[in-house]
Amino acid sequence: DGGITQSPKYLFRKEGQNVTLSCEQNLNHDAMYWYRQDPGQGLRLIYYSQIVNDFQKGDIAEGYSVSREKKESFPLTVTSAQKNPTAFYLCASSRLGRHTGELFFGEGSRLTVL
Amino acid sequence: AQKITQTQPGMFVQEKEAVTLDCTYDTSDPSYGLFWYKQPSSGEMIFLIYQGSYDQQNATEGRYSLNFQKARKSANLVISASQLGDSAMYFCAMREGSGSGGGADGLTFGKGTHLIIQP
Numbered sequence: 291d292g293g294i295t296q297s298p299k300y301l302f303r304k305e306g307q308n309v310t311l312s313c314e315q316n317l318n319h320d321a322m323y324w325y326r327q328d329p330g331q332g333l334r335l336i337y338y339s340q341i342v343n344d345f346q347k348g349d350i351a352e353g354y355s356v357s358r359e360k361k362e363s364f365p366l367t368v369t370s371a372q373k374n375p376t377a378f379y380l381c382a383s384s385r386l387g388r389h390t391g392e393l394f395f396g397e398g399s400r401l402t403v404l
Numbered sequence: 405a406q407k408i409t410q411t412q413p414g415m416f417v418q419e420k421e422a423v424t425l426d427c428t429y430d431t432s433d434p435s436y437g438l439f440w441y442k443q444p445s446s447g448e449m450i451f452l453i454y455q456g457s458y459d460q461q462n463a464t465e466g467r468y469s470l471n472f473q474k475a476r477k478s479a480n481l482v483i484s485a486s487q488l489g490d491s492a493m494y495f496c497a498m499r500e501g502s503g504s505g506g507g508a509d510g511l512t513f514g515k516g517t518h519l520i521i522q523p
Contacts, residue, residue, distance in 0.1 A: 332513035
């Protein structure tokens with residue numbers, strides 16, 4: 291079945307450590323996205339990528355980094371510079387071109403920094 | 405200014421009643437799309453319904469319909485005959501720009517409405 295796989299589902303880390311969240315899709319979508327969700331908040335865009343080896347900052351990119359070396363993969367690194375990294379992280383993908391722009395989401399990764 | 409506003413943080417509804425979840429949006433782009441997603445407690449985001457800015461008719465998908473009032477910049481979600489399984493967070497979202505390459509910078513989301521269906 292086609293879809294988006296995020297791992298790990300739950301992650302605990304100590305303050306000051308970098309962590310990398312994995313996102314893989316087999317939908318052959320060109321665009322991929324990372325969103326952050328905090329309690330009582332909507333989803334906020336961290337980074338997005340429309341093509342391999344290219345990506346753009348979203349609304350809250352500070353303290354995060356990404357790479358897009360393969361079309362299928364868009365890992366997110368939460369660096370020690372991110373002041374409040376505890377959150378629920380959602381990866382998504384979409385087709386480009388004449389489509390609605392609907393996002394397909396993974397099941398999310400819940401990061402807790404102790 | 406917020407681009408998507410959902411004014412109902414939480415709602416309690418009796419099972420089998422119809423539910424209307426409010427959403428207003430703000431954009432100066434003539435071409436845009438509006439989406440509703442459902443997020444159960446498991447955290448996954450489930451796409452429910454889409455309305456394009458040039459669509460003449462309101463979108464419908466099974467028990468879901470979108471009450472699109474363009475002049476008022478309103479895109480309310482209507483759930484008919486609510487069920488216990490409808491209990492979840494509901495998010496309204498917008499894409500600005502047309503589908504042909506535009507709007508590839510993702511969707512902007514509202515803060516959501518927590519819907520609880522009571523038996």
